[in-house]
Amino acid sequence: MDAMTLLTVFVLSVFVGFEVVAKVSSTLHTPLMSGANAIHGIILVGAVIVAGQAEDVWVLIAALLAVLLATVNLVGGFVVTDRMLEMFAGRKPAAKSEATK
Amino acid sequence: MNVLSPEWTAGLYLLAAVCFILALKGLSSPKSARRGNLIGAVGAVIAMVVVFLSTELDNIPLILATIVVGSAIAAPVSRRVKMTQMPQLVALFNGVGGGAAAIVALLELAHVDGPWSGLAVAFTILVGAVSFSGSCITFAKLQELMTTRPVTFPGQQVVMGLVLLAALASGAWLVVSGDFIAAIILLALGLLGGVLLVLPVGGADVPIVISLLNAFTGLTVAASGLVLGNVLLLVAGTLVGASGTILTRAMASAMGRSVSGIIFGAFKGGSTAGSTAVSDRPVKSGSAEDIAILLGYAQRVIVVPGYGLAVAQAQHTMAELATTLEGKGIEVVFGIHPVAGRMPGHMNVLLAEANVPYEVLQEMDEVNPKFKTTDVVLVVGANDVVNPAAKTSPGSPIYGMPILEVSSASQVVFLKRSMRPGFAGIENELLFEPTTTLLFGDAKESLTKVLSAVKAL
Numbered sequence: 001m002d003a004m005t006l007l008t009v010f011v012l013s014v015f016v017g018f019e020v021v022a023k024v025s026s027t028l029h030t031p032l033m034s035g036a037n038a039i040h041g042i043i044l045v046g047a048v049i050v051a052g053q054a055e056d057v058w059v060l061i062a063a064l065l066a067v068l069l070a071t072v073n074l075v076g077g078f079v080v081t082d083r084m085l086e087m088f089a090g091r092k093p094a095a096k097s098e099a100t101k
Numbered sequence: 102m103n104v105l106s107p108e109w110t111a112g113l114y115l116l117a118a119v120c121f122i123l124a125l126k127g128l129s130s131p132k133s134a135r136r137g138n139l140i141g142a143v144g145a146v147i148a149m150v151v152v153f154l155s156t157e158l159d160n161i162p163l164i165l166a167t168i169v170v171g172s173a174i175a176a177p178v179s180r181r182v183k184m185t186q187m188p189q190l191v192a193l194f195n196g197v198g199g200g201a202a203a204i205v206a207l208l209e210l211a212h213v214d215g216p217w218s219g220l221a222v223a224f225t226i227l228v229g230a231v232s233f234s235g236s237c238i239t240f241a242k243l244q245e246l247m248t249t250r251p252v253t254f255p256g257q258q259v260v261m262g263l264v265l266l267a268a269l270a271s272g273a274w275l276v277v278s279g280d281f282i283a284a285i286i287l288l289a290l291g292l293l294g295g296v297l298l299v300l301p302v303g304g305a306d307v308p309i310v311i312s313l314l315n316a317f318t319g320l321t322v323a324a325s326g327l328v329l330g331n332v333l334l335l336v337a338g339t340l341v342g343a344s345g346t347i348l349t350r351a352m353a354s355a356m357g358r359s360v361s362g363i364i365f366g367a368f369k370g371g372s373t374a375g376s377t378a379v380s381d382r383p384v385k386s387g388s389a390e391d392i393a394i395l396l397g398y399a400q401r402v403i404v405v406p407g408y409g410l411a412v413a414q415a416q417h418t419m420a421e422l423a424t425t426l427e428g429k430g431i432e433v434v435f436g437i438h439p440v441a442g443r444m445p446g447h448m449n450v451l452l453a454e455a456n457v458p459y460e461v462l463q464e465m466d467e468v469n470p471k472f473k474t475t476d477v478v479l480v481v482g483a484n485d486v487v488n489p490a491a492k493t494s495p496g497s498p499i500y501g502m503p504i505l506e507v508s509s510a511s512q513v514v515f516l517k518r519s520m521r522p523g524f525a526g527i528e529n530e531l532l533f534e535p536t537t538t539l540l541f542g543d544a545k546e547s548l549t550k551v552l553s554a555v556k557a558l
Contacts, residue, residue: 003217006327006335013323013336016122017343024129024348026355029445033312033348034191035128035138036319039121040341041194042145043202043322044168045152046329050208051167052158059208060160064167066204071171073198078142079179080190081128085135087184087453 031084038077044070102154110155113147114333120144121337125344148333184454185411188443189243192311195318196236202321203229203291207284209328219276221324226275226284227268229321230291231298232314238299239307239314243443250526251303264294298364303498304525305485306363308444309352313360316345352445357491357501384520384532386539389547392479392514393554395538399476399512401432403468405505406452408442409482409518413544416455419481422552423461429555435461436468436505438486443524465505475510482516482544484523489530499525513537516547 024032047070051063105113120140127137158164175194182190206225213219241247268290275283295314302310319341326334353360387395396402410419423433435457441448452462472478480487487507490497507513508531515532517539522528531537540547 006330006332009332009335010323010327010339013339014343017125017340018347020122020125020340021129021344021347021351024351025131026351026439027446027449028128028131028134029348029352029355030187030191030308030447030450031134031138032125032128033308033315033345033444034187034194035124035141036341036345036348037191037195037198037315038138038145039124039141039337040198040202040315040319040322042117042121042148042334042337043198043205043325044145045148045331046205046209046322046325046334047201048149048152048158048164049156049329049331050205051160051164052156054160054208060163062204063208064163066201066208067164067167068171069197069204070201071168072175073194073201074145074175075172076175076179076190076194077198078138078145079176080182080187080194081138082135082142083179084184084187084450085138087450088131088134 041074199232407483
């Protein structure tokens with residue numbers, strides 16, 4: 001892909017990133033941070049590519065270390081975020097019953 | 102395997118990217134948050150399947166085995182971690198992500214063609230390393246493996262400046278020559294820089310730095326996307342970089358701080374940060390029975406919970422005390438500060454876990470006007486969020502942070518373990534007020550004693 005296309009994608013992504021979290025309440029700051037954290041674990045794709053093209057054993061070892069770290073970031077990030085959000089979901093019925101009283 | 106055509110590959114990567122956008126979008130509202138997170142995870146799974154089906158890869162069994170091992174490490178840890186330890190786990194996950202990006206960039210050196218991808222590689226190695234070592238320090242601070250106070254030493258700014266200059270020089274060397282030695286030097290300087298960046302950040306500011314490092318890691322992933330020509334990495338990384346920047350600023354403003362003030366604040370004079378001195382000024386302390394009498398004859402009680410309550414696992418005892426008081430016709434509400442706990446919004450997560458009923462929790466703006474007409478405020482394991490220094494002393498590290506105005510109530514009761522200052526490392530003038538009574542001890546034990554004394558009234 002040529003440089004100009006990549007630059008276009010980059011600039012548009014910056015704007016999308018700013019827009020999607022523009023008005024987030026402080027209650028959700030922690031889960032949102034954790035969710036964004038999980039998303040950058042997608043570096044796993046890059047780690048898998050370099051590991052799959054490694055010819056030297058040392059390169060392979062380093063690449064597999066990257067695969068391991070990225071997997072921990074990706075899997076752990078999504079699981080932790082889900083656990084936090086599970087708790088928010090649990091208390092919503094209580095809030096509703098309060099509102100209807 | 103090369104099963105997927107380039108068109109299908111690009112299309113599926115686009116789908117994964119859309120999943121990530123929807124994930125972030127969903128996370129900005131409580132209603133859609135959990136579904137959003139699941140959509141994000143689905144996007145990640147799609148991306149992983151695509152990379153295996155669209156790229157010629159060797160070593161596939163080894164790679165798959167490593168992914169299985171990584172998942173086997175990450176999932177149980179994430180499932181079992183205590184909610185109180187959530188912030189340090191987020192820091193750790195961010196750090197390993199940064200580390201992975203730095204390693205990938207190092208190995209990408211072989212694929213570099215032209216100065217732009219060289220620059221992207223240099224950027225990723227440096228910032229990924231900063232993110233890795235910086236996150237490790239924030240982890241150590243939050244886990245209390247080291248002091249949570251700002252760590253400064255003479256000439257810190259000079260050292261920092263020299264490291265930055267050396268990093269720029271070796272980065273330039275790397276871009277020009279593509280030399281592996283230059284990359285290793287850059288990596289080492291990045292690791293050192295991350296440590297130096299986070300050491301002077303203290304106490305309550307640490308979570309904001311995690312958010313900032315999170316944004317950094319996002320940008321390194323975007324840069325990796327540029328080098329590998331992978332649009333998904335570019336989009337996902339940029340999204341995290343941009344949203345992380347916004348989140349960092351939002352968190353900082355919730356605490357009344359500026360981002361530069363947080364990172365460079367400890368260097369400026371006049372700050373009381375770093376003080377660990379325990380004052381020997383007289384305070385009034387009472388017994389559990391005294392507190393029970395105060396509470397039992399009040400009309401309105403506001404409870405201000407802090408991290409200490411959650412650490413002592415005293416939420417259930419606290420909830421029972423509240424119910425008992427309500428049984429006596431006393432109005433009890435909980436006042437929740439937005440940054441109570443170790444991260445913005447953390448206290449809401451902690452109390453939700455402990456099944457404290459939602460209807461008794463009130464946000465700061467809602468509860469602040471009520472303190473004037475409140476007989477007793479019961480502060481349990483919180484300190485910084487009620488410290489009037491945030492309003493009155495411009496030199497204080499928490500100056501400008503909105504606080505719960507407990508001092509306007511008739512009586513204030515502090516349940517504290519000791520006179521040690523709170524997370525931000527500053528003394529609270531409220532402790533020395535004549536209307537303040539202290540009850541020393543573990544929050545759970547103290548509350549159990551108060552509860553039985555109230556029942557005996």
